[in-house]
Each structure stands twice: as structure tokens, then as C-alpha cells.
Amino acid sequence: MASSNLPDRQTLYVLQDGERPLEIIEDTKIPNAATFRIYKQDHTLANMIRTQLLEDKNVIFAGYKVPHPLEPYFLLKVQTNGSLTPTDVVNTACASIIATVSQLEKRFEEQFRDKEFDLGAVDASAQQPFYSDAYADF
Template identity: 25%
Template sequence: MQGSSTLYWNFFYTLEFFGVTVPLSEAEQVPSLERVQAQGNDESCVTFVLHEEDHTLGNSLRYMVMKNPDIEFCGYSITHPSETKINFRIQTRNGIPAVEPFRRGLTELVDVCQHVLNTFEASIKEYKEQKDAAME
């Protein structure tokens, strides 16, 4: 496929079973992310293919990327209901490489998820402390 490159993220190449991390063989390794670019060198219009993902990541990431004022278009599609693959398209203004808002969107999404997790865990801790205090 012309203009296609594959980005490999090594941390996706492990499988966790009951708390035991098992590295996958090269035959089992599937790239988690591919970058597909149309002919030419326009870095501002790129499609990223995310494997083993669905609407949960697609819509959340689209929302985070669209908050950036330099984004002209951002959208995603799932190729077929039986496939777990997302085509995530980004077009930017002013020649900004599309990979920059993609990375920024991922980073911001991780930050939001971490905040939600921290808030949830703090609420559980507070609830348990109140419950223990009421039992005494």
C-alpha cells in the first residue's frame, strides 16, 4: 500500500493472564496502529488505522482531537461490524502535521481517564471510611 507505514508500540505486544505478563511471539504480534497517507507528502491529512478498538476509543478520541482549533476535519469509521478496526482521519489547518493533534488527543484522553479513575478511587475510599466510622 503506497504511503502506508506501520507504527509499532512495543507495550501492546504482551498479553496479561491473571496478573502474569506473557510476551507474544512475532507471529502473534499485530500492529496496534498504522498510518495511511494518500499519495504525496501532505502530512496534514492522514488516516490512522487502530486495530482491536471500537467506538469507545474512536468517539472519545475524536472528541478530544476536535477541541483543537487547528483541526479542519476529524472523524472515524469502523470498517465492518465484525472487525475491531477503526479508520481515524485527521485533517489540519496551516500545514500542521496530523500526527501532532493525534498524539495530543491521546495524551489528553489518558489524562481525563486518569482523573476519572482517581476521583472514583477517592470516592470509594471516602465511602468505606464513612461506612467504617458508622459501624463503630
């Protein structure tokens, strides 16, 4: 193999045996602040949680960074106003994301049902051309 020292790609997004999924590091200098070090996750999760945290009134600061592109973890820093702990607000943010996703799932299912009904076919996919027009000239 030409590049035998190349790490397995899967180690960038799959937790290995015995690997911790996350660490919570309390900030020793700033009150009500903590850093979450979350392994084998990237911007997909980090940015979603950060934007959700910023909508919380109890959150004073929320930010994330991926310190190095070859190291598969991100740091999420959260400071609260003291009425809740950083862990609490992250849990709330996650719960809110989960709720949003399930609402969105319902909206999509309604829309898919309507669209497939409009097409006037019980099995819309069977009667529709497989590829859309973009491929017609191929």
C-alpha cells in the same frame, strides 16, 4: 462442532503474532490530512479519540468509521490546519485522555474513601450486605 468455520472470537480484539497494530495513510489529495487504520480496536477507543480531537483548535476535521462489523479495525481520519501534523494532534489528544483518566481516578478514590468512611466501617465490604436490595425478594 456445529459451527467449525466460526472464527475465534479472540481474533476480533487480540493482535495476532506479527500483526501490525496500526497503519498511517497520508492523504494524497487533501493537505495536512491522514487516515489512521487501527487494528483490533473498536468504538471504545475510536469515539473517545475523535471527540477529544474535535476539541483541538488545530483540527479541521476528525471522524472515524468501522467499515464493516466483521472486520476488527477502525479508520480515523484527521485533517489539521497545518501548524501540526495529524500524528501530533492524535498524540496530544491521547495525552489529554490519559490526563483526564488519571484525574478521574483520583476523584473516584477520594469519593470511595469518603463513602466508606461514612459507612463507619474499616472494612465496609465485610459488614455490608453482599447484594443490594434488588435481590431481597428473590
